[in-house]
Amino acid sequence: MGRRILAALIVSFVLVGGPAVPAAASVVFTEDFESGSTAAWQFAGGRWGLASDGSRVLRQTLLGIEHARATAGDAAWTGYTVAARVKPTSISFGRSATGIVARAGTGDQGYLLALRPGNRVELIRSRGGLRTVLATAALTVRAGTWYGLRLRVDGDQLQGTVSGATGTATLTATDAGLAAGPVALFTDRAAATFDDVVVDSIPPPRDTQPPSTPGVPRLLEVTPTTATITWPASTDNVGVTAYWVYFGTQFYEDYPVRQVPSNAPVTLPIGGTTGYSLHFSVRAVDAAGNQSPLGQRVTFPQPPTVPRTGQDTVPPTAPGTPVVTGMEGGSAVITWAPATDNEGIVEYHVVHAFNFDEVRVRAKVPGTVTSAVVTPASIPNQVWVIAYDASWNSSRSAAITLTPTTTPPTPSPN
Structure with a gap:
């Protein structure tokens, strides 16, 4: 009875490898200033220079300057995470701020993750001289203290994280106002020290779309011990990387017997089975491990043990009833x-x-x-x-x- 239930469910055994590993981010820019060079940076406003603070750092020392920036990277960057260590050395005025910028542009344009007076941090869109606070959170902000700032921009999804000695604040927002741009370090009416800048790419979303179902296999040749088949290829949004070929000798059987890279003709063994009719079907797999439904079967009778010869098309008369x-x-x-x-x-x-x-x-x-x-x-x-x-x-x-x-x-x- 157990096999009958199995037969009714038509269980297929899938031997494709383990779960796919999501793509990892990659570092596209890093700067710790230990080289003693600032050639990768473009400066606007303020007084920028290398200094020492346990290690070599970048420092902006003029207090009364708005929109002082050090910019690096590619104007075509879209989705990435920028992180840096930031130490305000003076941040006492009401409009003062310091921090990091993603999708920076001309003037003060960009998404700003800012340390602000009054013990708060803000996520800001700055464009055309207008600043819009997209999110704010409470966090103790003190001069002379290092903070870890991290700002992720992925499409219209923004996430900023600020970590300090007293805790961590996370700010999120949705905004499509700025599409691309490099990174920047900034001060507004403040002085600050910067170090350990890292920009990571954002990996593409994990592929979850399975390939289309392969077409019905076509028999190219049958011998007493083998069958050669091909089939219409599957399509996939990224690309099919393999096909699993299934074989069975009863209607409830679908056993994977071969993995192949394409739908090129493949010859498979069929000898040794007692099945009255035999069948093949195919499943497609993409690089992320997504699997298509199992395709329709091609069915053919158990072949004779004698190789086929001749081109005769006239069938024998029927044997007598046993x-x-x-x-x-x-x-x-x-x-x-x-x-x-x-x-x-x-x-x-x-x-x-x-x-x-x-x-x-x-x-x-x-x-x-x-x-x-x-x-x-x-x-x-x-x-x-x-x-x-x-x-x-x-x-x-x-x-x-x-x-x-x-x-x-x-x-x-x-």
Whole structure:
């Protein structure tokens, strides 16, 4: 009964590798000023220069200057995270501020993550001389104290984090006013020291879209022991990286047997199975490990053991309906009248259907043999015979129903 439930569910075993690992961010810019050079930076306003504060740092020392900036990076940068250590050395005036900028532009344009007087931090959009506070949070801000500032810009999603000795504040906002720009360090009517600037790219979102379902496989060649197939390719928003080919010999079976990189013809073994009909189907996989649905099957009969020869298209006549002519240890000996063919019969297959869903080739005998042994099983327990000629044209007999108590007919007395 357990297998019947499994059969009804048509369970497929998927042997594709483990879960995909999301893409990692990469560092696109870093500056700790230890080289003694500021060649990567462009300065506007204020008095900027290298100094020493345990290590080499960048410092802006003029207090009364608005919009003092040190800018670095690429104007085409869009999604990234900029982080730096910032130490206000003077930040006592009501309009004073210092911090970092993402998507910086001409003048004071950009998204600012600012340390402000009054123990607060702000996330600000600055554009065209107008500053709009997008988010604010309380955090102790003191001169002479290092703060870690981190500002992420991803599309219209903004997130700023400020960490200090007394805690951490996180600010988030949604704004599409500025699309791209480099990074900057800034002061407004304040003096400050800066160090350890890092810009990380934002990896693309993890791909969650599966490939399309591959097309129905096409049989290119069948031999007694192999089958060669191809199939219409899948499509994917990023790209298909592999196909899993599945094989089965009963309707409930789909076993992965081969992983291939493309839909180029592939030859697969089919020998050794007892299935009456065989089938292949294909599943596509992309680089993120997303899997397509399992495609439709191509189904074909169990081939003869004799290689196909000739181009004849005329099938044999049907073999005679099998009859039980004896018993051997609980198995039925069946015989049938031979089929005829213009080329000659090369092989007979004795097919047994039982247990409602099992259909198997119980015997393959040469074309000169017209008997076989079949063990009865549970109902419906039908047996029929297929005749093959050299070109693999075939014909099928009528079926006989076996029972565990089937016995041959009693001979008439002479």
